[in-house]
Amino acid sequence: MFFSLALILLAGLSLGWICKKIGLPPLIGMIAAGILIGPYGLNFLDANTLAIGADLRKIALLVILTRAGLNLNLDDLKKCSVPAILMAFVPATCEIIGTVILAPMILHITWIEAAVLGSVIAAVSPAVVVPRMIKLIEQGYGTRQAVPQMILAGSSLDDIYVIVLFSVFSSMAAGGSFQPAMLLDIPVSIVLGLAGGAACGWTLGRFYSKISLRKEICAIQFYAITFLLVAIENALTDKVPFSSLLAVMTFAFILKRQAPETAAEIKKTSDAIWVLAEIFLFVLVGAVVNVSYAFGCGLQAVALLALVLVFRMAGVWLCVRFAPMDAKSRLFCMIAYTPKATVQAAIGAIPLSMGLACGQTVLTLAVLSILLTAPLGAFAIDHLYPRLLTKDER
Helix, strand or coil, rough: CCHHHHHHHHHHHHHHHHHHHCCCCCCHHHHHHHHHHCCCCCCCHHHHHHHHHHHHHHHHEEEEEEHHHHHHHHHHHCHHHCHHHHHHHHHHHHHHHHHHHHHHHHHHHCHEEEEHHHHHHCCHHHHHHHHHHHHHHHHHCCCCCCCHHHHHHHHHHHHHHHHHHHHHHHHCCCCCCCCHHHHHHHHHHHHHHHHHHHHHHHHHHHHHHHCCCCHHHHHHHHHHHHHHHHHHHHCCCCCCCCHHHHHHHCCCCCCCHHHHHHHHHHHHHHHHHHHHHHHHHHHHHCCCCCCHHHHHCCCHHHHHHHHHHHHHHHHHHHHCCCCCCCCCHHHHHHHHHHCCCHHHHHCCCCHHHHCCCHHHHHHHHHHHHHHHHHHHHHHHHHHHHHHHECCCCC
């Protein structure tokens, strides 16, 4: 295992550095490194490392969301509250509708199989989007119009919405019946996640207002509670819907308001941890990508992904149409909400493991969506934000 961990770091760091030097986002090199050393490439990673790969990716995602919460500002959220809420479900809904309309004609699958496919590929990737929005906030690009803040908030809710729909559609495809009560999981999950995260943030903030601790101890406590929120979600599975991802971001956001100085120190630690977590995240995402599926899918699958992205971008436009921002900022939002990676890597293989007839098709499209949209989306964000967003004066 230790050789595999060392190889992940060295290969990810090296190929990421090469991509950065030639003007490409480092994550492209990291994903390529994962494909190269993973089980579908040279197969250098041992089984134990691959077995904990999902947990390592989840930890990296938690680091992303804590950084997002620590960078959010209440005044900024007030500016974009309505568009951010709409971004949580309108773009994904539009993409799923587009998949249900087009996939049966292009791939010759049933409408319910198309719905399963749509719910897998419709989730935006916080792993790609959130770090870039944090960078824009820190540099002051688009912050006056609350563009990166809106995308930060919407992207975390988007995944909750899509994953619940995936559970509904996959159950129906497996022969189960549609239960309208299943859709209640979405608002319940959001409300409980917000409440749980806020309670933890308020409690820890009050604790820090009375007791002074070393910054390293504060960071350890912070991440211990972050992991505890995930453990609560796991314990409540099949009992009560609870979004640990939303809880984690809310926890960090409320703590920042309750204890800003301590939160600032924790943010520095989180930024340092992210340097390591980013490599593990994208290399391990690449490791689960079977490129042979992508090469064998044909131009029809590529065309489908391109067409449903048009539906998604139209959904984003609907969300920001009346938001207080200029046309260039709206265009940036439409582009920034296209990358896919983490959710597709996590659930893309589930329909196949369930024995669904569309399982291989869903996995193929999930892999292809990662290979196409994660690098291209990251590249577009990194190169277009100086042209489309205004740098605000500090």
